[in-house]
Amino acid sequence: MSLEIKVPAVGESITEVTLAQWLKQDGDYVEMDENIAELESDKATFELPAEKAGILKIIAQEGDTLEIGAVVCTIEEGGAPSGDAPKAADKSTTAAAATPTATSAKDNEDPDSYAAGTASPAAAKILREKGIDPSSIKGTGKDGRITKEDAEKAQVTAKPEAAQPKAAPAPTLSAPAAGARNERREKMTSLRKTIAKRLVAVKNETAMLTTFNEVNMQPIMDLRSKYKDTFKEKHGVGLGFMSFFTKAVTTALREWPAVNARIEDNELVYSDFADISIAVSAPKGLVVPIIRNAESLSLHEIEKKIGELAGKARDNKLTIEEMTGGTFTITNGGVFGSMMSTPIINAPQSAILGMHNIIQRPVAENGQVVIRPMMYIALSYDHRIIDGRESVSFLVRVKQLLEDPARLLLEV
Numbered sequence: 529m530s531l532e533i534k535v536p537a538v539g540e541s542i543t544e545v546t547l548a549q550w551l552k553q554d555g556d557y558v559e560m561d562e563n564i565a566e567l568e569s570d571k572a573t574f575e576l577p578a579e580k581a582g583i584l585k586i587i588a589q590e591g592d593t594l595e596i597g598a599v600v601c602t603i604e605e606g607g608a609p610s611g612d613a614p615k616a617a618d619k620s621t622t623a624a625a626a627t628p629t630a631t632s633a634k635d636n637e638d639p640d641s642y643a644a645g646t647a648s649p650a651a652a653k654i655l656r657e658k659g660i661d662p663s664s665i666k667g668t669g670k671d672g673r674i675t676k677e678d679a680e681k682a683q684v685t686a687k688p689e690a691a692q693p694k695a696a697p698a699p700t701l702s703a704p705a706a707g708a709r710n711e712r713r714e715k716m717t718s719l720r721k722t723i724a725k726r727l728v729a730v731k732n733e734t735a736m737l738t739t740f741n742e743v744n745m746q747p748i749m750d751l752r753s754k755y756k757d758t759f760k761e762k763h764g765v766g767l768g769f770m771s772f773f774t775k776a777v778t779t780a781l782r783e784w785p786a787v788n789a790r791i792e793d794n795e796l797v798y799s800d801f802a803d804i805s806i807a808v809s810a811p812k813g814l815v816v817p818i819i820r821n822a823e824s825l826s827l828h829e830i831e832k833k834i835g836e837l838a839g840k841a842r843d844n845k846l847t848i849e850e851m852t853g854g855t856f857t858i859t860n861g862g863v864f865g866s867m868m869s870t871p872i873i874n875a876p877q878s879a880i881l882g883m884h885n886i887i888q889r890p891v892a893e894n895g896q897v898v899i900r901p902m903m904y905i906a907l908s909y910d911h912r913i914i915d916g917r918e919s920v921s922f923l924v925r926v927k928q929l930l931e932d933p934a935r936l937l938l939e940v
Contacts, residue, residue, distance in 0.1 A: 530602040531580050535594050538569055538848060545569045546718045547592045547600065554586040558603065565600065566844075568718050572851060573812070573844040582606050591715055651679035658682065720813050730875050735911035738870040741923045743930045745886050745901045748772050751933050763828035769883070770806065771830040773858055775936045776929035777881060778802040778823040781856060784922040786914050788855050790876045796913060805854035805874055806834060810841040816874055817846055818854045827936075862886065868904045878913045881926070882906040 535545055548568040552558055563575040564584060578584070582603040588594055651674045655662055665682050667674035716724075730736065752767050759767040781788040781802050789798045802823040805816040817837035822830060840846045857874040862885035871882035882905065889902045907923045914922075929935050 530585070530604045531582070532599045533564075533576065533579060533601045533603060535567065535596050535598050535600060536576075537596050538567075538572075538574060542569045542596070542848075544593055544595050544718070547588050547590055547594060548573060548717075549590060550586065551575075552584050554584060556584050557606070558582065558584050567594075567600075568812070569848070572815075572846050572848050574847075576600065578603055593718070651675060654679035655682065717812055723813055726875060727872055730873050734873060734875070736873055736908055737911050737916075737919070738906050738908045739916075739919050739923055740868070740904060740906050741927050743903045743905055743927050744891065745769075745903050745930070747931055748933050749901060759828065763831070765828060765831045765835060767827065768831060768834070770834055770858070770860065771827045772930060772933060772936065773881070773883060773926075774804055774806075774819065774822055774830050775827065776926045777804065777856060777858060779929055779936065780922050780925040782823070783925060784918050786918050787879045787909065787922045789913055790855070790878055791910075791913060792876070799855045801855070803853055803855045805857040805877070806837065807857060807859035807874075808838050808841040810846075811844065815841050815846060815851060816854065816857060817841060817850045818852075857881070858883065862903065868906065870906060871908050873908055873910060879907060879909040879919070879922075881923075882908070 538545070545567045546569075548566040550565050552562075552564045558564055558578040558581065560579070560581045561577045564578050565576040566573055567576055580603055583606040585602045585604055587602065588598070588600045594600065652662065655665070655674075660679075660682055662674060665674050665678055666672070667678050669675045669678070748769065752769075756767050759765075785798050785800075786796075788802060789796050791797070801821050804819045804822040806819060807814055807816050817840070819825070819830060819833050819837070825833070837846070837850065840850070854874065855877060857871075857877060857880040859871050859880060860883040861869050861871075862883050866884050867887065868884055869882055871880045873880050884904045884906070886901045886903045888899050890897050891900050891902065892898075893900075905923065905926065907919055909919045
């Protein structure tokens with residue numbers, strides 16, 4: 529008796545998944561609860577376990593888009609095979625099944641299957657594309673029939689003068705481009721398709737604006753330099769910039785709650801907590817795992833959570849729950865060298881903070897020109913919810929907290 533393995537329900541808003549990879553091969557013996565495939569939704573990648581032990585019979589193929597509840601494979605009753613005999617038999621069966629198809633394709637190109645003096649469909653297509661009269665080609669097939677090989681040779685060498693209008697000037701051919709000019713096509717993953725749809729929707733459905741400011745990063749850099757060894761020794765994690773930005777953001781969100789709000793139907797929803805989405809570059813695209821209740825976490829707790837989520841993102845192990853929700857997003861393009869950008873809002877949130885690279889630049893301090901490590905920061909916001917006064921004031925508050933990090937610890 530066989531058991532059908534179907535695509536499980538993985539979230540309320542998810543209606544289909546993509547079969548990313550088979551972890552087992554057709555005909556393999558699998559144990560109960562052994563992972564047999566990876567499925568990819570528009571939010572995360574997850575593994576599909578075998579619901580009983582037996583012989584795997586694959587139905588869906590890698591790259592297929594499957595609806596929730598669709599059959600992915602079956603598991604037939606049977607014990608673990610000894611040796612490679614079953615696999616060899618499968619290969620023989622596969623080869624035998626493939627033979628008629630290959631023979632049929634060959635028959636379609638056999639010049640004997642066409643009338644004498646005519647071209648096969650493949651040959652005729654090539655000749656039409658090259659503008660060559662079939663009557664000018666001497667076929668090498670049986671009874672002078674024109675084969676595909678004849679047409680290909682004509683494509684390269686046959687440009688009969690008779691076929692060219694004698695009065696027309698010879699066309700000027702551009703020199704071929706030097707070097708390789710290969711192209712390749714890849715099917716968009718469910719994650720990439722969803723990212724594309726959401727980004728376009730945000731641009732079309734929100735009144736998005738961006739305001740900028742700059743931050744002198746010297747105070748934070750001095751603080752990190754002074755305490756980074758003690759911090760790591762005590763907490764087992766490094767002290768990075770992201771924890772300072774997260775703390776600054778959560779403090780500013782309490783003072784400007786509209787930046788932490790969202791629109792649902794005809795209502796504004798204000799959150800009294802800060803679930804901070806941290807944009808992370810993963811192998812399959814940008815993901816935004818969430819630090820829950822970040823406003824109540826210390827610097828070392830934030831750093832540990834960021835490290836945990838980033839590790840899961842790199843290994844494609846993030847769960848749906850870890851990426852669902854969020855009230856505000858922070859993205860750091862500076863790690864890739866970005867100097868300034870306008871980040872796109874992570875809907876349904878109303879704002880996103882963009883960090884950028886740190887550059888030594890001349891600035892004026894107390895009437896003197898000095899060199900300081902400066903970072904541009906950008907706040908993109910939905911003007912339907914957030915007014916200019918609120919957006920600018922929020923960003924100024926973030927700047928103040930970062931340039932005087934003692935405020936973050938004393939919460940003043």
